Amino acid sequence: MAIFALQLQFKNNDRxxxxxxxxxxxLTTLREQGKIxxxxxxxxxxxALLLYDVASEEELRGxxxxDPYTEADVYDIVLLQEWKPLFPWPAT
Structure with a gap:
């Protein structure tokens, strides 16, 4: 599994x-599945900033x-990058 950081910039705010x-x-469903x-x-x-725990960037793009936000066209991706956390979570 890999951690990906996704930074979004919102647009079309009313929508x-x-x-x-x-x-x-x-997102709640993804959290229950361990994907976010x-x-x-x-x-x-x-x-917004989102951290995903997925097998690959391909899985994340799926x-x-x-995501309902994607269909509604209410964001632009600023950053989508695999991330190597220094400290694990939850903190022990």
Missing amino acids: RLEVRPKHREY VTSGPWADETG ILAA
């Missing part, structure tokens, strides 16, 4: 807020394709 409940339900480590918007709501 994004309409779709957000479905997006968050989707954590996620959340920037404090100013201009974008996950993103199924």
